[in-house]
Amino acid sequence: MPDSAYDLLTDEVAPFRVGTRTMSAAMLAWFLTTVWRLEPEDLAEAICDGGGDKGIDALVVDDDLAEITIFQGKWRETAVKTQGDNDLRSLVGAADYFASAAAVDGLLAAKPNAELRNLLVRQEVHRKIEDGSHLVRLVFVTNAHLDAAGADFVAARKTAEPELDVWDRDRLAYVADRARRAELRPETVRLTAVTTPTTVSLTAEEQLSVAVVPAQQLVDALPGISDYTLFSRNVRLFAGRTRINKDLRETVRKADEHELFPAYHNGLTILTERLAVEGSVLTLDRVGVVNGCQSLVTLFENSKVLTDKLLVLVKVVEVHDDSSVADKITFRSNNQNPVTMRDQRSSDVVMRDLQKSVRAQYGSTFALRTRVGENIAADRILDNTEAAQLIMAAYLREPWAAVRKVRLFDQDYRRIFNRSITPSKLYLVDLIDSVSSTERARLRDDLRSSFASIRFTLVHLITQVLRETELGTDFIETPENWLPDLEGEVRAALTSIAEEVVDSVNFYVGEQEQERGSEFDPKVVFKSQSGVTGLEYDVLRQSRRQAKRDATILFNIPSQTTARDSD
Template sequence: MAKYIQSDAKDFAALSQFVTPYEAQGRTASAALLIWFLEVLFRLDETEAQDAVCDKKHDAGVDAIVVSDSSKEITVFQAKRKEKIPGTLGDTDLKSFVGALAQFKSRSSVLKLIATTKNDELKKLLEEGDVADKIGNGYKIRPIFVCNVAANVDASDYLAQAEAAGHLIELWDLKRLGPLLKQLSKDWFLDEEVKLKVDADHLFYFGAKTSPKLVYTAIRAQELVSLPGIDDSRIFAQNVRLGLGRTRVNKDIIQSVVDKGEHENFLTFHNGLTVVAKDIKVRGSTITLSGLSVCNGCQSLLSFYENRKALTPKLEVLVRIVKVGSDRKLPEVIAYRTNNQNAISLRDLNSNDSAQLRLKNEFDSLYGAYSEYTIKRGEVVATAELKNEDAGRMILALYLGEPTSAHQKYRIFGDLEARIFSIDMNASRVRFAQLLTTEIYSLRSKIKEERIGKYGLTIFILLYLVGCILKESAAGNEFLKNPSPFLLSSQNAKAPQRRLLESLKAIIDHAIVELNYYVKEHGGDSYNYKSEFKSLKAVEALRNAVVKAYEKDIHNGRAQQFALPQ
């Protein structure tokens, strides 16, 4: 029977197109697929996703590890990516994965893996994640297998056998990813028209009843699980993240679903769902939705769906439905804001801070024609956006000389906030950091080790190195303190910004060339950039090598000292 299962050619090509930006020289094709998965579906940021992957030899059958203290889970990933089709996933790779999971059976087995592995990245993930002790303290292993082809019958049969033996493998093959890929490749709304039955006295709406702008209603979970696109994730295209019913919150939801005595009280403690639709019509007790998507509540809806046999008419869910028409920006804002309910971020708490208000007003009045400084999530801008969190990371690297902490976003408005956004930090200094970062992005393809060039922290390392070179000259120090006269603004339309950036490109080029030599001299392909770029000692050594080489080039006439443009 296995030979009759085929991988969809269009889905295969679409997935390849999505994953291509994550490919890099020295990075395996499977690692690129997994990094895409971790960013897009598992919702890790760029640096977190790359740090989670151990894309070197001797990985002991483990391609990535993510530790979640909130759900007390350790997710172990393996990915396989085939170069072409026809081809399917059989049971061989899955058996290998199950064999690798034996290494996570106990605290002692993890300690043995740490002691014997030849993969430094895997060892670092295990040690820094405190995986051995956490398994000893009861953390569960969550195995996920990702592949770019469809699983055949042999694979399906083996997954059933593995589950019976206690290994519940969550498989994301091309068949499961396919509908989502189609949705991501086009509109983010379902094509189907959907009718939902509600009790008329459980309905509240804004606007005309025939076509309201906003609806609040209580809907039976039995009605919700009949929505199309739940099983293949299409309905969650605007909330693309795993919703597999295994987090601590989801376990509480499932417990409430299974316990029928809690059904009538479910409305009192559940936050409900948020649905966006292109159009809403209400007639009697029927709500008709055209072009809908669930942008918050996918975890709950999947929990209902997977336990639908336990549902009763008493279990109702609060549902908020928002009419968005053809506006693509509004659904994104709604999806983003409604999916950040767990905790108000430090950025949110500081959005009305006097330092942030001062910087925003100053930045937007001077540079608003080119870029806008945003201090709150979901702000709509007319030009390029500079988030204050990103600005803080740039300031940390360029002006404070601490790029090794730039990946720790939680610290920008935490313990580092007072130093980053001090009274000395003004809009022109922030704007220059933004411009310099943009130039570095445009030149990072010159980094020979492509994995390093695409690493999230590398930009901040280069920003730091360029800043160190500028600080070696009196002109550079003067400029860094007050770049305002040289930047285009509402008050300075004739500033020599173009000449300034051209001169800085030469310094960026030098920093990249020396970084390439440094990496080559310190292991080349085996250079542990993930660790080195977070080490103060290692980055200081890199800085000394780059600045020393620059001073030699100036002495030998191969480079010019930075000078202020005239």
């Protein structure tokens, strides 16, 4: 009998099965990306699934939240297989490795696989456990249903330490399905405001009520907070590990700030298909929160410290399934994201000038996007965040800094988008990035699965090889003399260079592993200056050696100007 939830998860996880990843590891990759909100470049570093993993399939150390989270994933190949308690017990047992600094040393002495060993050392887990600064959490992820033994074990550990958080098939499927089907929860909810709500008619069929409601009541009455189904109309789920959410959590935990909470908090927006107001009681048939997910989840996770004085401003909007009002409210609410430095820069003179210059030069063939949600009609679109990363790698020659997104539009903004950056250079870095991405399949399996962390290093290395010839150097500095008219020839030349670079990278990593063993972590190479420097030296050495035998492997395409002069 078909199982729609099982099939849905299979479809969602499939794109994450790259390189040597098993389906269990791919499911964890999907989970860490979709639910845990890890950056793509951090994803591969967190997963340590494989032989010698000591029951630890992934490990995430969050210094902002002071948490060490141990993950285990179990993928069932058929929909009928269930999840028992043996794997759950194994995960709980793995927590013993983090009970003390000595236990962490014991884990290292037990010779775990290189992924786990490097992760423990890199994240300084020994020190953080010794200091007592970090709490240990357990998260079990499975595409199966829990059987009776599994459910009983989870229930028995409900109040035990460390906390065990189980994500089974139904809970995962809710997350996977949220983008495809924006439905309201079917329950009827009653909320009692502290004063009589204000109610106004929006249209002939829709109305709005504004009320102030105790936070504890919202947490108790609203369904679907823990599995995020209450937020099915949101574009994103709980963002989790952000500075704003950390500050909110600290505020909720301070009882002396509860009285002022409704004064400086923006409140919640709840949609319902039928709203009835009688006195101070609001009755909602079918519910969904479209603004306030971060706040409500934070309140839910800290429900033990809520007091009667912590009140929340709530807007309840009555809508209908076929109403355009519901779509507008959902869209507008989900676009009220916190202002970032990138947002603030989106309309400054540098971005305005670059965007207009690109449009003037390339029309609808190539465009620069400077704002979130900006609708642009063009064959190729380069987002300005990616543009900043590519410029950092290719022109500033600092690929290890390209992944530090926070700095790109803050400390490094003027360095990156300096006056030498032209529309042609944006066109070029986008082209190099496109070529290097097509060569991903040639990388070693482990590097292919962590491509997000190697991506900008490849762009840097290709650009450095281009600089090995005078024509290549001219090409980098004045790409308008080649592009877009000679793009076919240029792409072929770049592809040839990229192939040689990838082969050299594969060889370098293999050689380092033989020489240094488990002390060498290839993922770190692409995030540190010293690592990239050593890799670059080897790649250029190999490139020069190859060029002595065949000079055509380097960039030697005459520009249009050179060709005209020779004629």
